[in-house]
Amino acid sequence: MVYVPHTEAERREMLAVIGVESMEELFQDIPAAHRYPQLELPEPLSEMEVMQELQELSAASLNANEAPTFLGAGAYRHWVPSVVNHIIGRSEFATAYTPYQPEISQGTLQAIFEYQSLICDLTGMEVANASHYDGATAAAEAVIQAVSASRMKRKKIIVSPYVNPQYRQVIHTYTQGMGLEIAGEATSGALAELVQLVDKQTACLIVQSPNFLGELESLEGLAAEVHARNKKTLLAVATNPLSLGLFTPPGAYGADIVMGEGQPLGLGLNFGGPYLGFYATREKYKRNLAGRLVGQTVDKEGQRGYVLTLSTREQHIRRERATSNICTNQGLMALAAAIYLSTLGKQGLRQVAELNYQKAHYAAQQIDALEAFSVLTTKPFFNEFVVQCPAPAAEINEFLLNGWMFDIIGGYDLSKDYPDRQNQMLLAVTEMNTRTEIDDLVHALAGFEAHRILGGDHE
Amino acid sequence: MSEQLIYELSVPGRSGTRPPKLDVPLTALPTELLRDKLPLPEVSEIDLVRHYLRLSQLNYSLDHGMYPLGSCTMKYNPKVNEAAASLPGFTGLHPRQDEATVQGALYIMYQLQEQLKEIGGFAGMTLQPAAGAHGELTGVLIMRKYQLDRGEMQRDTILVPDSAHGTNPASTHMSGLRVVEIPSDERGNVDLAALKSQLSDRVVGLMLTNPNTLGLFDENLLEIIELVHECGGLVYGDGANMNALLGIMRPGDAGIDVMHFNLHKTFSTPHGGGGPGSGPVGVAEQLVEFLPGPVVRQAISVEDEFPYYTLHTPTQSIGPVKSFWGHFGVIVRAYTYIRMLGAEGLRRTAEHAVLNANYLLRRIEGVYHVPYNRLCQHEFVVEGHFEDAPEVHALDIAKRLIDYGVHPPTNYFPLIVHEALMIEPTETESKQSVDHYAELLLKIAVEARETPELLQEAPHNAPVRRMDEIRAARQPILRYVPVDSR
Ligand SMILES: Cc1ncc(COP(=O)(O)O)c(C=O)c1O
Numbered sequence: 011m012v013y014v015p016h017t018e019a020e021r022r023e024m025l026a027v028i029g030v031e032s033m034e035e036l037f038q039d040i041p042a043a044h045r046y047p048q049l050e051l052p053e054p055l056s057e058m059e060v061m062q063e064l065q066e067l068s069a070a071s072l073n074a075n076e077a078p079t080f081l082g083a084g085a086y087r088h089w090v091p092s093v094v095n096h097i098i099g100r101s102e103f104a105t106a107y108t109p110y111q112p113e114i115s116q117g118t119l120q121a122i123f124e125y126q127s128l129i130c131d132l133t134g135m136e137v138a139n140a141s142h143y144d145g146a147t148a149a150a151e152a153v154i155q156a157v158s159a160s161r162m163k164r165k166k167i168i169v170s171p172y173v174n175p176q177y178r179q180v181i182h183t184y185t186q187g188m189g190l191e192i193a194g195e196a197t198s199g200a201l202a203e204l205v206q207l208v209d210k211q212t213a214c215l216i217v218q219s220p221n222f223l224g225e226l227e228s229l230e231g232l233a234a235e236v237h238a239r240n241k242k243t244l245l246a247v248a249t250n251p252l253s254l255g256l257f258t259p260p261g262a263y264g265a266d267i268v269m270g271e272g273q274p275l276g277l278g279l280n281f282g283g284p285y286l287g288f289y290a291t292r293e294k295y296k297r298n299l300a301g302r303l304v305g306q307t308v309d310k311e312g313q314r315g316y317v318l319t320l321s322t323r324e325q326h327i328r329r330e331r332a333t334s335n336i337c338t339n340q341g342l343m344a345l346a347a348a349i350y351l352s353t354l355g356k357q358g359l360r361q362v363a364e365l366n367y368q369k370a371h372y373a374a375q376q377i378d379a380l381e382a383f384s385v386l387t388t389k390p391f392f393n394e395f396v397v398q399c400p401a402p403a404a405e406i407n408e409f410l411l412n413g414w415m416f417d418i419i420g421g422y423d424l425s426k427d428y429p430d431r432q433n434q435m436l437l438a439v440t441e442m443n444t445r446t447e448i449d450d451l452v453h454a455l456a457g458f459e460a461h462r463i464l465g466g467d468h469e
Numbered sequence: 470m471s472e473q474l475i476y477e478l479s480v481p482g483r484s485g486t487r488p489p490k491l492d493v494p495l496t497a498l499p500t501e502l503l504r505d506k507l508p509l510p511e512v513s514e515i516d517l518v519r520h521y522l523r524l525s526q527l528n529y530s531l532d533h534g535m536y537p538l539g540s541c542t543m544k545y546n547p548k549v550n551e552a553a554a555s556l557p558g559f560t561g562l563h564p565r566q567d568e569a570t571v572q573g574a575l576y577i578m579y580q581l582q583e584q585l586k587e588i589g590g591f592a593g594m595t596l597q598p599a600a601g602a603h604g605e606l607t608g609v610l611i612m613r614k615y616q617l618d619r620g621e622m623q624r625d626t627i628l629v630p631d632s633a634h635g636t637n638p639a640s641t642h643m644s645g646l647r648v649v650e651i652p653s654d655e656r657g658n659v660d661l662a663a664l665k666s667q668l669s670d671r672v673v674g675l676m677l678t679n680p681n682t683l684g685l686f687d688e689n690l691l692e693i694i695e696l697v698h699e700c701g702g703l704v705y706g707d708g709a710n711m712n713a714l715l716g717i718m719r720p721g722d723a724g725i726d727v728m729h730f731n732l733h734k735t736f737s738t739p740h741g742g743g744g745p746g747s748g749p750v751g752v753a754e755q756l757v758e759f760l761p762g763p764v765v766r767q768a769i770s771v772e773d774e775f776p777y778y779t780l781h782t783p784t785q786s787i788g789p790v791k792s793f794w795g796h797f798g799v800i801v802r803a804y805t806y807i808r809m810l811g812a813e814g815l816r817r818t819a820e821h822a823v824l825n826a827n828y829l830l831r832r833i834e835g836v837y838h839v840p841y842n843r844l845c846q847h848e849f850v851v852e853g854h855f856e857d858a859p860e861v862h863a864l865d866i867a868k869r870l871i872d873y874g875v876h877p878p879t880n881y882f883p884l885i886v887h888e889a890l891m892i893e894p895t896e897t898e899s900k901q902s903v904d905h906y907a908e909l910l911l912k913i914a915v916e917a918r919e920t921p922e923l924l925q926e927a928p929h930n931a932p933v934r935r936m937d938e939i940r941a942a943r944q945p946i947l948r949y950v951p952v953d954s955r
Contacts, residue, residue, distance in 0.1 A: 012809055013545055013737075014821045015899040024828040024900060028844075033820045036827060036844060037717055039686035044722045046816075049587055054811030057549045064805065068558030070573030075561035084792060085564050091486050093518060095555075098741075101532035102525035105546050108743040110538075110879075112938075113931035114871055116472075117528035118742040121521070124475050127949040131508045137947050140743070143599035146792040154643070176792040183761065183788035184606070187613055187645020226502055258504045271792070281574045282564030282793025283599070284745030296945065302743065307941035309934040314471055319941040325602070325635035326882065330648040335639035338600040338733065341743030349521065352475045353485035355511040361488040364498070372493035390499040411567060422565055445492040 012054075074279060074419055078447035080373075082394050082438025083222070083422035084145070084174050085282065086274045088252070088362075089442060094276045094349045098342050108302070108338065112317045113309075118341065119316035122304045125348035132254050132351065133268040134261025135290035140302035141340040142287025145248065145271025149177040149216065150184035151289065151300045151334060152246040152267045156214035157190065158333065159298050160242065164213035168194040168204055172221035173248055174271075175427040181216075201232055208239040214267075218248040219260065223424075223436065224370075224394030225387055226257060233264030251275055251288060251347075253392040255354075255363030267291045276350025277343055286343035297323060300334030362441055366393035369448065370439035376452045377437075382459045386434065394438045396424065396431075403435040406458055413461065414454045471933070472523045476949050479510035485517050508951075527932045528742070529876055535902050539848045539879035539891025540634065540682060542712045542734030544822075549809065550738060550802035559801055564793040568779055574797065575778035579765040581749075581804045585730055588807075588815065589708070590721025591751030593783075595760045596795035601709055603790060604729025604748030605640035605676070610787045611727055611752060611759040612674045612703045613644055618759075618785060621670070621701065628667055628675040628697075630659050632683060632883045637676045637707060646673055653885055657685040657841035659693055668696060674703035674726070680710045680846035682883040682891070684826065694724035703727065703756075711735045712895070713823055713846035716816030726753045732796075736803035747799035758785040763794065821896035822847040825903050829894055832907035836914045840886050848893035850886050858917040863888040865924035866913055868935060872928050873909045 016024075021033075030036060037045060055063070079087050098104065102117060109115030109122075122140045129138035142148040153167050167190055169178055178195060185192070191211070197203045201217065208215060215236055219227035233245045246267035247260035252274040260268045272286030273279075291299060297320065305319035325332040354362060370393040378385040382400040399406050403423035410418040421437035428434075439448065512520070530536070536543035554560070562571050582594040598604040609627060616624040627641040630651045638648045649667050654660040659677070675697045680686045687693065694704050706720045706728035712735045714720065720728050732738050732747035740746075752760060762782030769776060780794065810818065823846055830849045834842065837851035853863025867877030867890070879891040894903050916923050928934065 012814060013547060014817055014896050016821055016824070020900040021824065024824055027831050028824075028827045029831070030827075030844075033824065036820070036823045037686075039688055039844065040714075040718050041691055041723065044718045046717065047590070047719050047722065049716055049812035049815065051584055051587060051812040051815070052808065054814050055808055057809065060549060060805055060808045061552060063808070064553045064556060064801075067573035067576060068556035070576070071558045071562055072566065072570035073557050073561035074563040074566060075557065079563060081563050081565055083565055087563065089489075093485070093514060097518070097521045097525075099551065100522075100525050102528040102530045103742050104739040105531035106528050106742045107536070107538060107541055107543060107740040111529075111867065111871065111877055112936045113868065113928050113933050114529035114876070115527075115742075116932050117524040117526065120472060120474070120524055120527070121742075123947075124949070126947060127474075127476065128509065130948045143603060144792045147599070147603075147790075174792075176789065179789050180791060183610065183790055184643070186610065186787065189645070226499075254504070255507065256498070256504065257502050262504070278560040279563050280560055281562040281571065281797040283791075283796040284747075284798055285792070296947065303945075303947055305941040306946040307937045309936050311934050313933055315933040315936050317936045317938050317941045319938065319945060319947075322942075325639035327635070328639075329635050330638035330642040332635065332639040332642070335602040335606055335636045335643050336600075337602045337634075337636050338740075338744045338746040340599075340741075340745050342739075342741030343745060345742065348475075349517070352510050352512060352517055352520075353514065354488075354509075355479075355484045355486075356507050356509040357511070358484045358486045358488060359509060360507060365488060365491060367498065368491055368496055369493055371496035375496075390502060407567065411570070419563065419566060419570075441489060448493070 077417045077419050079419040080421050080437045081419050087442050088440055090276050091353050094346050097349055098346050119304050121345050123316045125344045128351045129288050129290050133290045134259035135268050136293040137296045138290040139299050141344040142289050144285045144287045146177045146180035148269035148287030148289045150181045153181055155298050156244040160213050164211050166191040166211040167213050168207045168215045170217045171195045171199045173218040174222050205235045208236055208243050212243045214244040214246050216246045220250055220392040223396050224391040225389040229263035255359035272347050275347035284343055286340045301336045365441040373439045373448045397435045399433045399435055409458050410454055474949050475510045478512050478516050483511040483513050485514040534875055535906055536876040537878050537892050537894045539893040544895040545897035546739040550805045553805040554798045554801045575765050577804050579778050584807050585749055589751045590719030592754040593752045593757035593760055595764055596749045597761050598748035600746035601731045601748045602636035604750045607750050607790050608705050608727040609640055609644040614759050614787050616673050624673045626671045627673055632681050632885050657683045658687045658689055668700040672702040676705040678707040680713050683841050683850050684845040684848035715819040717819045732799050732803040737806045738799045738802040745796050747796040758783045761790045762786045818896050825894040829903050833910050850889050850891045852888050853890040854888035855917055861917040861921050861924050863890050868927035869913050869924045871931050
């Protein structure tokens, strides 16, 4: 039998030691009426047959790495250096668990300590935890940190409508039983307007930069304005960590919490997961932080080493009074991000970020020059921008995918989350998009115009 | 033996990568927004690879040897799972691609939903939760919303046995509900009298781990479920211990209303040094529309009669619990595992998990005190303490096991057992491997009397000696700070 090594003789011997006659006797505590159900599952297969089936299923989808792709909206196609998957595939990292026994887990512990340090350096913050599940749950944990820091006294939170809609939805899901007031989502999203909402009851203000539309928010002075209205209100900023290779990090603008989706740091698209929620805050909030934290210490001989620490914040000690319920986190994904940041390093990260910026701006200029399309983004942006289209985004994407000479994966249809943004598309351009791909997209969009004028049918 | 930090290996001007050339005309950068310093390490690729290789060698892992960490189901992670999950048509899919272009992936998700429903006896399934605790939060929010939608506004309490994992009360608290703890009786079951005394119209439900964290199947399971249902409550099952029940009993058949699976435990996906996990949640019929969205549905396409898969948000959904659809990479691995095993293989998995645990228990009982000595399920708990060696603790036994080249059990959990050692061998360990572990435990019990300092000083041959955890917590150093800026 696959994966169970016992022989018949060994089984008999073991049953005898236990003092039962049969396997079934081991399950005598299980209600007889429910014991040994017939499971309707497909027949087991050999490894060869399983892989053949999976290869067919893999081929049944359109791989975004093999088509010009301009889709982002929270997950991005980037180059993953070969070392990343090579290292995270090592059994020593992949088949260990949470480093509860530090003496035989120094590899994982030191790697996570390095990850925490890298995230602090990148975001301009003082303490980072070992990870959250993804950007959306990190945003929800920011709300919980802010509200519980106020001992549930401040129950209003303000969220910009241009925080990733999935993050906002998850904040609503997580907090549905906490009796919070969630304000700001119906505003224009202008920072000045959001700041006006900060009052005595406000636990935190959450903004995102680059925001969901790709624009860099002007964070200069924001923290001071927030704290001037209520010095206890926390400013939490969601960000794209790759953009921080180029731009001033939220930490330098005085943010209290910086978090977001770590997928751009060396994690494949993987149809949405596993990704990585990175999370950093100020030193003074370290005891309010959720999740695992690795700290440096020494062993009994004075040798430097690392352990999980400040665990009195956590569920296994504090139970219902823990800062969060999180237990298993995204260990291997945090390792991938640490490898990615270390491989690219100081220069590489800046270069990749700049490539994203340059290519996105080139694409935006070319598209804006088309008769029927115009770029709506006026603020500085990183690698995503909004295009006003002559038809619903869904129709254009359909044309790019099926009506053009070859498959192009178009942008994100903003009307799905913002009903007043009809015919608007969010396009992402990364270092993976060559100039040829960008030019092809522009030609295809021009082709869409022509096809509309001719009233052609591309079906 | 220690490894420098990646920062300490840094040499200004080095890089481990060369980005592609810029092939578009330059646009000016917004200079006022640019950062001035980016203090990341600068290392070459070879330095980086050696650094991580050396770090990896400081880890013990499942592929090294037995790792019987109770409650974690550290079973062998088949390599075919990795091959499957790295196929390009899975790794390269953008989660927001048009449904028509990701049918292969949606098919796998749909099939896994169906398979887990069948294995657990549930009517609905979400694959979205990222881990067990995340599944718990999802489940408790579903229970809460179900009660509210029935107009049962006064229900604000979740009953949690004292043997429960810490995530159970923590998840309950996050959902905004109140936790009431229920004690265990002398056989390790939920104390029925105590349960009855807490049942009222304030109860949203009970969170039950079964087999529980003592490794025992609750002998009153059906009665407990009936009592909770009678008072209008729901029963949540913490499915962390499903490895004992695969093909043996479907929790849904026994009346469990909501349960999370841990794909990283029961379904053989690697634990990753602390994730990623995956915590699908199954629910009974009346809760299907409360699942977080979206779930995958099968539709028959009109034109060609081939099944077609779509993402669908249930009508009364509690809302999404994370971005996108779940840990797809983990989902592919679990799907592969179930395809390899089939119904027969799953049943044999549970049988041998239980066989190994009971066998190991019998081999060490008497020498180690077994506080609840019954037939166990896939794991069991002993006391890591001997009356005639009072200065030796469970922690010392754990550390001494390290010297012998195996991974210690879970210690100090569950909290209701004094000096707990919680041992879960899993089915993938051979008789030889379990025998070896038994002999080590017996030998250490002798050492505890004869040379206690050997245990108290352990480990002796790990990469580092016992760590000063108190210092770590008292003077936390949570990141690297360069010497010149300290
Ligand atoms: C009984 C039990 N419940 C819940 C959990 C939490 O699961 P996870 O770590 O996947 O969040 C665990 C994890 O160890 C567990 O053992």
